[in-house]
Amino acid sequence: MHQPQSEPTGHDERLQRYWRANRNLILVLFVIWLLAGYAHPPFAKALNNITILTGFPLGYYLSSQGSLIVFVVLIFAYALIMNNIIDRRGGVRGLGHVAGNLLYPGLEAGS
Amino acid sequence: MSQETYYTRVSKREVKLFQQRLVRIYGVFVIGLLLFTTILAVLEVNVGLSKVAIGYAYLFLTLLLYAFIGILNFTRRLDEYYVAGRRVPAFFNGMATGADWMSAASFISMAGSLFILGYDGRAYIMGWTGGYVLLALFFAPYLRKFGQFTIPDFVAARFPEKGRTVRVVAAICAIIVSLTYVTAQVTGVGIIMSRIVGLPFEIGVFVGLAGVLVCSFLGGMKSITWTQVAQYIILIIAYLVPVTFLSTVRTGVPISELMYGRALQEISRIEQQLNLPSYIEPFKWTLSNASARASIGQINEALRINLPQPPAMNVTDWRGFPWEFLALTFCLMAGTAGLPHILIRYYTVPDPKEARISVGWSLFFIFLLYFTAPAYAAFSRWEFLTNVVGRPINQLPGWVEAWARTGLLTIRDANGDGILQWAELTINPDIVVLATPEVAGLPYTIAALVAAGGLAAALSTADGLLLVISTAVAHDIYAKTINPNATYATRFLVSRLMILVAAVVAAFLAFPRLALIVQLVAWAFSLAASTFFPVVLLGIFWKRANAWGAISGMIGGLVACLVYLWGNYLFPSFNLFGLSHLSSGIFGMAVNFGLQIAVSLATAPPPREVQELVDQVRIPVGELVTVPGAAPAPRPAPQPGADD
Numbered sequence: 001m002h003q004p005q006s007e008p009t010g011h012d013e014r015l016q017r018y019w020r021a022n023r024n025l026i027l028v029l030f031v032i033w034l035l036a037g038y039a040h041p042p043f044a045k046a047l048n049n050i051t052i053l054t055g056f057p058l059g060y061y062l063s064s065q066g067s068l069i070v071f072v073v074l075i076f077a078y079a080l081i082m083n084n085i086i087d088r089r090g091g092v093r094g095l096g097h098v099a100g101n102l103l104y105p106g107l108e109a110g111s
Numbered sequence: 112m113s114q115e116t117y118y119t120r121v122s123k124r125e126v127k128l129f130q131q132r133l134v135r136i137y138g139v140f141v142i143g144l145l146l147f148t149t150i151l152a153v154l155e156v157n158v159g160l161s162k163v164a165i166g167y168a169y170l171f172l173t174l175l176l177y178a179f180i181g182i183l184n185f186t187r188r189l190d191e192y193y194v195a196g197r198r199v200p201a202f203f204n205g206m207a208t209g210a211d212w213m214s215a216a217s218f219i220s221m222a223g224s225l226f227i228l229g230y231d232g233r234a235y236i237m238g239w240t241g242g243y244v245l246l247a248l249f250f251a252p253y254l255r256k257f258g259q260f261t262i263p264d265f266v267a268a269r270f271p272e273k274g275r276t277v278r279v280v281a282a283i284c285a286i287i288v289s290l291t292y293v294t295a296q297v298t299g300v301g302i303i304m305s306r307i308v309g310l311p312f313e314i315g316v317f318v319g320l321a322g323v324l325v326c327s328f329l330g331g332m333k334s335i336t337w338t339q340v341a342q343y344i345i346l347i348i349a350y351l352v353p354v355t356f357l358s359t360v361r362t363g364v365p366i367s368e369l370m371y372g373r374a375l376q377e378i379s380r381i382e383q384q385l386n387l388p389s390y391i392e393p394f395k396w397t398l399s400n401a402s403a404r405a406s407i408g409q410i411n412e413a414l415r416i417n418l419p420q421p422p423a424m425n426v427t428d429w430r431g432f433p434w435e436f437l438a439l440t441f442c443l444m445a446g447t448a449g450l451p452h453i454l455i456r457y458y459t460v461p462d463p464k465e466a467r468i469s470v471g472w473s474l475f476f477i478f479l480l481y482f483t484a485p486a487y488a489a490f491s492r493w494e495f496l497t498n499v500v501g502r503p504i505n506q507l508p509g510w511v512e513a514w515a516r517t518g519l520l521t522i523r524d525a526n527g528d529g530i531l532q533w534a535e536l537t538i539n540p541d542i543v544v545l546a547t548p549e550v551a552g553l554p555y556t557i558a559a560l561v562a563a564g565g566l567a568a569a570l571s572t573a574d575g576l577l578l579v580i581s582t583a584v585a586h587d588i589y590a591k592t593i594n595p596n597a598t599y600a601t602r603f604l605v606s607r608l609m610i611l612v613a614a615v616v617a618a619f620l621a622f623p624r625l626a627l628i629v630q631l632v633a634w635a636f637s638l639a640a641s642t643f644f645p646v647v648l649l650g651i652f653w654k655r656a657n658a659w660g661a662i663s664g665m666i667g668g669l670v671a672c673l674v675y676l677w678g679n680y681l682f683p684s685f686n687l688f689g690l691s692h693l694s695s696g697i698f699g700m701a702v703n704f705g706l707q708i709a710v711s712l713a714t715a716p717p718p719r720e721v722q723e724l725v726d727q728v729r730i731p732v733g734e735l736v737t738v739p740g741a742a743p744a745p746r747p748a749p750q751p752g753a754d755d
Contacts, residue, residue, distance in 0.1 A: 019729055026248045033244045037237055037440065042433040044230060044393040054372030060391045063233035064485040065368070068240050072471070072478050075247040079467035082252075087464070087731060 021086050029074050036070040130200055133340075141344055147172075148352075152556040162555045166307040169563040173345060174321075177338045177570065184334035189599060192331030192606075193260040193582065195459040199336055204465075205472020207336045208456045210343035212239075212477055214292070214572035215299025217484075218346055219565045220628035223540030225488035230393040232488070234439040235629060238636075240474060240481050241440070242447020247470040250448055252463035253651045253728045259458065261285075261579075262451045262643060263587040266661060268724065269650040272717060273658035275592055280665050282587035284642040285451045286580050287669070288635050290617060292450075293576040295631035297621040299569040302541055305517055307562040316621060319566065320614045323573045331606075335574045336459060342567035343476060349564025350480055350487070353548040353557055357490040360551070371486040374493045381496045387533055390492065396435050398426035398683035398691050402630070406623045413622065421681045429689025438688075439633070442696035446636025449644030451583075452575040463731035491547040498550065500533045507531065510549035514542055541628055573617075581609035626680075633693040634676060641668035641699020649707055651729075654722050660711030664703040672699030 040047065040062045047059030056064075151168065154160045186192050199207065217239065225232035257265055262285060267278035297316055304315025358367035361374070378390050388395070400421055407420050429435065447453065456473075457466045499507065504524055514520040519539035522531060545565060548558040585606035590597045597605075625631065642665050649656040649664075675695035678685040690697060 015726060015730070022729070029244070029248060033241065033248075037241045037444070038437060041233075041393070041436055041440070044433075048391055048393075052372075054370055055376035056372040057375065057391050059393065060230055060233070060375070061372075063230070063237055065482060067237050068478055068482060071240050071244050072474050074244050075471040075474055076468075078247055079464075079471050082467055082731070083464045 018086070021089075022082065025078065025081060025086065029078055032070065033074055036067045036074075040067075126200075129198070133200070133203055137340060137344065140341060141348075144345065144348060148556060148560055151559075152554045155554050155556050162559075163308065165556055165559045166309075166562070169559040170304070170308060170566060173563045173567060174319075176341065180338045180341060181334040184337055186331060186333050187599075187603070189260075189602075191333040192603070193458075193586070194455070195332045195336045197258075197459055197461060199459045199461075201460060201465045201469035202472050203340055204336070204456060204460050204469045205476050206343045207339040208453065208469070208473035209476035209480075210339035210346065210567070210571035211335075211456060211575040212453060212473070212572070213343075213346065213480055213568050214632065215296050215565060215569035216629045216632035217477075217480060218350065218568035219299050219302065219544050220541045220632075222484045222487040222491070223538075223543030224627070224629050225485055226492050226543045227538070227540045229390040229395070231395060231436060233485075234436050235443065235633075236481055236484065238440040238443025239447065240478060242444035243470055243474040243477070245444060245448040246453070246457075247467060247474075249648055249651065250454065251457040251466040251470045252731055254454055254647075255457050255460060255466035256463045256728050256731060260455075261582050261586055262454050262647070263583065264591075266646060266650065267587075267591070269721065270656075270658035270661045270717070271721065273662060277658050277661050278587050279592055280662055281643070281646075282583040284638075284665055284669060285583045285587075288450065288638045288642065289452060289576040289579045289583075290613065290620070291638060292452075292632060292635035293573050293580070293613070293617040294620040294625075295628045295635070296569040296573040296576070297617045298624065298631065299541075299565060299628055300573075301621060302517070302519070303545070303562050303565050303569070306514070306542075306545060307559060313622065316618050319570065320573075320618060323570050323577065324610065324614060332455075332459060332578060335571075335578060338574065339571045342571040345567040346564040346571075347476070347479055349560045349567075350483060350544075353551065353553060353561060354483055354487045354490060356553060356557070357494070357547070357551050358486070361490065361493065367486040367490065368482050371489040374486075374489040377493055378489065378496060385496075385500075385533060394431050394433055394436060396429060396689065396691070398424075398429070398679070398686060398689065400424050400681060400683050402626045403680050406625045410623045424683045426683045426686065426689070429686075432689060434688040435690055435694060438690050438694035438697045442637045442640050442694045442700075443633065445640035445644045445700060446638075446696060449639035449642065449647065450636070451639075451643065452572075452579045454643070454647070455579065456575075467731075487544065487547065491543055491550060494547070494550045495536075495538075496533070500531055500536065502531055503529055504531050505529070508549070508552075510546060513549075514546055517542075520546075539627075573614075577610045577613050577617075580613040581606045584609045630693060634695075637672055637676065637694065637696030637699065638669065640696035641672035641703055645700060645703040645707055649704075651725065653711075654725050655711055655716055656707060657711045657714055657717045659714045660707040660709075663710045664707030667706040668699040668703030671702040672696055675699075 040059065044059030044063065047062065048057035050058040052058055052061060151160065151165055155165060190197065221232075221235055221239075224235060254265060257268070259265060259268065261282075263278045263281035266281040267274045270277045297320065300319030301312040301316040304310045304319055305312045308315075310318065354367045355365050358370045359365045362370040364370050375391060381387075382389055400423065404420050404423060407418050410416070411418055457469065460466050460469050499511070504522060507522075511520065511522065515522065519542045521537045523535050523537070524531070525535050526532070545558070545561060548561055549555070585602055589605050590602050594601075626634070645668065646661050646665055650661070672695045675685075675690075675698045676692045679690075679692040679695065683691075687698075
């Protein structure tokens with residue numbers, strides 16, 4: 001397949017570095033996701049003895065609201081960190097076959 | 112062939128104007144909806160507008176609106192028909208995904224299941240939200256970069272060694288998953304129609320489907336997307352109004368999500384007084400085949416045949432263990448990330464970065480409803496415990512009678528004392544949300560608004576699912592496998608014909624009422640988790656995965672899931688760790704991953720182009736230039752007048 005970049009080795013290395021950074025971020029967020037979703041339900045009965053806010057048993061609260069808040073935050077955190085930090089640092093703009101975006105030209109990486 | 116032919120070039124200014132126009136249109140729509148509801152409520156209270164008239168006004172005006180949007184978005188362009196022209200901004204795609212996602216299960220059936228199940232129902236809340244994290248981290252941006260029309264397209268391009276076989280297997284899986292799911296939506300439509308306008312269940316189903324058809328028939332994904340945004344607005348307003356009102360009346364604070372802690376306290380207090388089982392205690396699962404027996408009975412009666420019924424069984428050995436809860440949560444999460452009608456939504460955004468943000472908006476809009484559902488359940492349980500239980504049976508309010516007529520609520524004075532006890536009341540969870548406004552004594556207008564919301568939820572999901580089914584047949588099986596030279600006119604014809612066929616099949620599948628709406632939907636999730644989730648995940652993250660692995664994985668996963676599902680559904684004593692038929696996806700997933708890895712390693716690695724394809728998919732800018740094995744056909748020349 002034809003690569004438009006002039007130095008293919010530097011290109012490969014950059015791509016690998018970028019992908020490692022992405023993978024590490026995914027791993028961290030995935031572990032938080034596992035904990036938020038699966039760590040508390042087995043202890044729900046014990047946690048229910050604690051009451052918080054307007055009278056919620058804690059185990060019940062975590063599964064009805066606590067986990068959900070973590071899920072929403074995780075997704076926005078991934079999108080914002082990727083779009084604004086990792087993509088920009090990795091300079092992904094030059095990596096694609098077709099640099100930039102055809103549909104929304106003003107919204108591509110780094111601008 | 113240049114990729115440019117796929118896209119309409121637009122400037123940044125045009126994008127901004129487009130977004131402003133969207134905000135204006137939908138803003139006017141929100142105000143209009145609120146005004147309409149207020150006027151009807153005032154008319155009802157002061158003039159005495161009849162209930163049937165209000166019901167018809169809501170149901171038919173909303174159906175008319177969806178059809179109108181469908182007609183406005185009529186299209187003859189393939190990219191608009193399949194992926195809405197890939198120009199849906201993240202925020203609005205989030206809303207459309209929200210409506211696509213939140214079906215009759217979320218809207219009508221979920222709060223009711225929480226109402227009945229208590230803590231155990233939380234598996235649905237966590238499962239149906241947590242899956243979006245998987246979608247965001249592992250799927251959405253890569254699928255968008257890949258940029259095709261369907262999920263079988265992705266699978267065929269990723270596994271080109273056996274591109275055709277893998278495409279057909281994936282298309283069949285997509286059809287099975289979506290058909291299971293759409294059956295649940297049709298059931299929801301039938302319940303709403305039968306209660307609100309008093310049509311028989313069977314006729315209600317067909318009237319509702321007519322609304323869906325007009326929309327997906329004409330404009331495909333383009334009209335579905337813009338209809339779904341409107342449907343999201345209707346359904347979220349309809350969901351929040353009654354519960355906010357209940358919270359204000361009961362606690363003085365209009366924030367139900369914060370105040371239902373007090374409802375939980377009150378419920379616990381009443382439960383202790385009346386010696387009822389606890390609402391907040393976790394893991395009270397019973398494996399039962401009551402619904403299997405009931406639906407076999409219904410089928411026998413309707414077709415005048417004599418299928419053997421399994422003996423009644425109740426397995427309670429696994430009470431107090433968290434396994435079913437954890438397994439069901441995981442199946443629902445993995446299923447979220449494997450459902451074709453959700454995955455294709457991320458083809459409709461402009462680029463992978465927008466896809467990442469769009470998942471966030473999707474979950475945010477879904478979260479608004481899921482955050483409120485437990486409050487809905489708690490407040491309505493509180494209402495039932497205080498306003499219904501303990502009343503003399505001949506003095507029950509009128510809505511009890513109305514629901515009893517649909518057969519979804521039964522009252523049996525077991526001890527003959529003329530007073531209604533909790534144990535003498537049998538409530539089908541599917542009616543709790545629809546009945547709550549009346550239980551709380553709100554005007555009937557609010558009940559009709561909720562019904563319109565439920566209809567919006569069911570129809571919006573049905574739209575998306577029917578599109579997936581028809582595309583699987585028209586695009587993947589017909590145009591890509593059987594007749595690659597098919598003209599666009601024939602493709603559209605096959606696609607539209609398939610929507611019709613799928614809708615009718617779903618309507619017939621809905622009649623025997625195989626399970627509760629949430630249960631039917633949970634089956635669809637288990638099936639999706641057993642087929643697409645492992646294949647797409649390994650396709651993106653494991654370059655060594657090959658076609659043989661993918662084919663054996665999908666088939667093995669599907670079979671394993673179906674075997675456990677049917678075995679446990681009919682005979683609950685057939686179980687491992689007390690897992691029910693709802694979480695059969697755990698076994699399907701395990702078999703799929705295992706087979707895919709083992710078979711891939713035992714056969715030749717995929718060709719070099721595939722490795723390069725995977726590398727390209729991982730870069731979030733630009734468009735793919737070469738897609739081996741699945742080179743998309745050129746777009747037909749734009750028709751004058753078909754553009755907007």
